[in-house]
Amino acid sequence: MGGAVPALNPGPGGSSPAPPPRRWATGPVWLALQVALSGSLLALFLLPLFALFTYAPVGDLVSAAHSREVQAALFLTLLASGLAVLAALLFAVPMGYVLARRRFPGRAVVQALVALPVVVPHLLVGLGLFFLFLPGTPLFRFTQWIGFPVYDTVWGVVLVMVFVSAPYTVLASELSFRAVDDRVLEAARALGAGPATAFLTVTFPLALRGIVAGLLLTWARAVSEIGGLLILAYAVYPGGPYNGPVTSTVSVYIYDLFQFGDLADAAAVSSVFLFIAFGLFVLVRLGERSGWVPWRRGELVP
Amino acid sequence: MTSVWTVAGLEVELERFHLGPVDLRVAPGNAVAVLGPSGAGKTTLLRTLAGFLPMRRGRILRDGVDVADRRPEERSLGYVPQGLGLFPHRTVEGNVGYAMEIADRPDAAARTRELLAQFHLTDLARRYPSRLSGGEQQRVAIARALAADPGLIVWDEPWQGLDVLARQELGLVLHDLRVTERVPMVVVTHDPALAFSVADSFIVLSGGRVRAQCDATTLLKAPADPFAARFVGFENVFDAAALAPRGAPGLRAWLAERAGTEGIAFASPIYPAGPSARWEGTVRSARPGPHGLTVEVVADDLLVTLRVPPPMTSPIPGPGDRVRFDVDPLALQPLGVRGDPVGAR
Numbered sequence: 001m002g003g004a005v006p007a008l009n010p011g012p013g014g015s016s017p018a019p020p021p022r023r024w025a026t027g028p029v030w031l032a033l034q035v036a037l038s039g040s041l042l043a044l045f046l047l048p049l050f051a052l053f054t055y056a057p058v059g060d061l062v063s064a065a066h067s068r069e070v071q072a073a074l075f076l077t078l079l080a081s082g083l084a085v086l087a088a089l090l091f092a093v094p095m096g097y098v099l100a101r102r103r104f105p106g107r108a109v110v111q112a113l114v115a116l117p118v119v120v121p122h123l124l125v126g127l128g129l130f131f132l133f134l135p136g137t138p139l140f141r142f143t144q145w146i147g148f149p150v151y152d153t154v155w156g157v158v159l160v161m162v163f164v165s166a167p168y169t170v171l172a173s174e175l176s177f178r179a180v181d182d183r184v185l186e187a188a189r190a191l192g193a194g195p196a197t198a199f200l201t202v203t204f205p206l207a208l209r210g211i212v213a214g215l216l217l218t219w220a221r222a223v224s225e226i227g228g229l230l231i232l233a234y235a236v237y238p239g240g241p242y243n244g245p246v247t248s249t250v251s252v253y254i255y256d257l258f259q260f261g262d263l264a265d266a267a268a269v270s271s272v273f274l275f276i277a278f279g280l281f282v283l284v285r286l287g288e289r290s291g292w293v294p295w296r297r298g299e300l301v302p
Numbered sequence: 303m304t305s306v307w308t309v310a311g312l313e314v315e316l317e318r319f320h321l322g323p324v325d326l327r328v329a330p331g332n333a334v335a336v337l338g339p340s341g342a343g344k345t346t347l348l349r350t351l352a353g354f355l356p357m358r359r360g361r362i363l364r365d366g367v368d369v370a371d372r373r374p375e376e377r378s379l380g381y382v383p384q385g386l387g388l389f390p391h392r393t394v395e396g397n398v399g400y401a402m403e404i405a406d407r408p409d410a411a412a413r414t415r416e417l418l419a420q421f422h423l424t425d426l427a428r429r430y431p432s433r434l435s436g437g438e439q440q441r442v443a444i445a446r447a448l449a450a451d452p453g454l455i456v457w458d459e460p461w462q463g464l465d466v467l468a469r470q471e472l473g474l475v476l477h478d479l480r481v482t483e484r485v486p487m488v489v490v491t492h493d494p495a496l497a498f499s500v501a502d503s504f505i506v507l508s509g510g511r512v513r514a515q516c517d518a519t520t521l522l523k524a525p526a527d528p529f530a531a532r533f534v535g536f537e538n539v540f541d542a543a544a545l546a547p548r549g550a551p552g553l554r555a556w557l558a559e560r561a562g563t564e565g566i567a568f569a570s571p572i573y574p575a576g577p578s579a580r581w582e583g584t585v586r587s588a589r590p591g592p593h594g595l596t597v598e599v600v601a602d603d604l605l606v607t608l609r610v611p612p613p614m615t616s617p618i619p620g621p622g623d624r625v626r627f628d629v630d631p632l633a634l635q636p637l638g639v640r641g642d643p644v645g646a647r
Contacts, residue, residue, distance in 0.1 A: 181385075181387065183383035183384065183385055183386075183387040184387045184388070184389060184390070185387075186349075186352070186354055186374070186381065186383050186387060187381065187382070187383055187386075187387030187388070187389075187446075188387075188389070188400070189353075189354070189373075189374040189375050190352050190353075190374050190375070190377075190379060190380065190381035190447075190450075191375075191380075191400055191401040191404070191446065191447070191449075191450050192375045192378075192401050192404055192405055192450055193375055193400075193404050194373070194375050197404050201400070201404065202389060205391050206390065206391055
């Protein structure tokens with residue numbers, strides 16, 4: 001019955017329908033290799049998470065989610081990582097702009113320095129900050145005086161998080177600011193936009209997608225930090241914007257549970273945390289797909 | 303609010319490039335086409351006019367007021383960069399309305415609608431530039447530039463990347479703008495047909511220097527340099543270096559005697575010209591085309607192009623054939639200053 005459908009655009013040759021466009025042929029060995037390699041990596045990504053989810057009974061998950069202690073740790077983690085993202089927005093995005101759009105002596109050195117926190121082992125970050133703010137040093141007195149003490153406070157947590165995670169925002173925003181076409185900017189200027197207006201209406205919106213991607217990486221890196229926190233802010237006491245009970249970030253909290261051999265609770269809290277992190281990620285992706293977020297407008301997306 | 307723009311003694315110094323001095327006058331209803339090979343300084347001139355490059359000396363006057371020190375946004379000049387520079391994150395409507403939106407004009411919405419209608423963009427108002435054809439993008443660019451009520455439109459390569467129909471359509475749009483709205487224009491282009499359809503005067507740049515500055519008729523009658531001669535359609539253009547004598551008297555020496563400082567140009571030689579014709583050469587190629595047959599002949603080491611218009615009554619020459627042709631001395635166009643171009647006679 002296939003022959004009953006007339007071809008929309010019969011070729012000059014006759015009535016036989018055109019063959020489907022030929023796809024790039026992949027040999028079976030090559031295909032099997034690709035599937036096996038990617039599959040192994042995917043398994044490595046997924047199986048530990050599966051093990052985590054299935055170790056503790058669902059009831060433990062629910063009770064973990066309701067526990068005051070867990071809630072305090074979650075709140076502290078989200079608060080501190082949120083502040084770290086805010087700091088990245090305030091400091092790292094302008095830095096990315098400067099690196100992308102300004103020529104100055106020593107620019108290459110600055111670029112190399114920005115990548116430094118990514119390669120420094122995080123325990124050393126904690127140690128470095130610990131030595132920097134040793135009681136008695138001028139910096140210690142200064143932080144006390146301005147009301148941002150770093151030892152075992154939320155500010156210490158934020159400081160460590162910014163140190164290890166801000167480079168991602170610097171690098172991502174540098175790349176996306178550099179990708180903004182100068183001619184589009186010049187068109188805006190000629191249409192009457194001053195430098196500030198052109199930045200706000202053209203440069204920033206066009207770079208926003210890359211900036212957001214950088215901020216997401218920053219956030220992901222910040223919430224998973226533990227090395228630096230173990231040294232600088234192991235436990236966090238109420239103060240600053242955090243006014244809950246004495247607690248620690250989720251990562252340190254889970255580490256503690258593990259240390260004391262409370263594996264079921266460690267698994268349960270980890271699962272709750274995973275749900276939240278994954279949920280936020282899915283929310284952002286859905287937003288991007290639905291088109292209500294402002295940073296993908298005008299793109300050629302299906 | 304169109305204005306008279308005068309550029310006097312404009313010079314620009316960039317790394318390893320010097321432009322100028324350039325003098326230029328564009329009044330309402332005028333359009334200047336800036337011609338020249340790549341690297342001639344055309345874009346540099348436009349970007350300097352728009353205020354994106356610092357000038358070394360000279361003046362840019364708008365209605366007699368020097369605007370050379372003003373920032374790009376204060377020059378009220380509709381600059382359309384190469385590739386148009388549309389805002390990819392704004393819809394057609396958002397692009398066209400941009401200038402009025404940032405100026406907080408109360409009539410922004412109404413004026414945007416008017417411009418969209420004028421350029422047949424109303425149905426595309428909510429599309430993003432990435433979803434438009436080349437011709438539609440050009441119309442958005444021009445509507446967007448006009449929205450700012452520019453005193454001058456400065457457009458770098460308006461016809462870039464357009465198919466033949468879209469080019470013709472854009473030519474009409476620009477011509478309309480010049481004639482009915484009387485917006486003065488400066489356009490950079492490579493395309494002679496379109497340059498003639500839009501512009502009423504020409505500047506020929508080469509290596510950063512102004513080689514010619516004239517109206518269309520003068521450009522046709524007396525192209526000043528090899529580039530201009532090719533631009534206006536001379537098939538055979540030889541610069542002075544190509545005519546350096548090689549001993550034996552022949553076509554080369556005959557042309558050198560009649561050339562200007564820059565060389566010489568002539569249209570198709572007389573062909574077929576019979577056995578008494580003065581020059582002889584070997585056919586290198588013969589290609590049919592819309593205006594007849596184009597035959598390339600090597601004569602005295604010069605590549606001469608003959609055009610054989612239809613109907614083709616004589617036999618069609620093929621590669622390797624010997625052919626005879628004549629060049630009418632009255633059809634020769636010396637380029638540059640008339641005189642002794644190559645120092646030997």
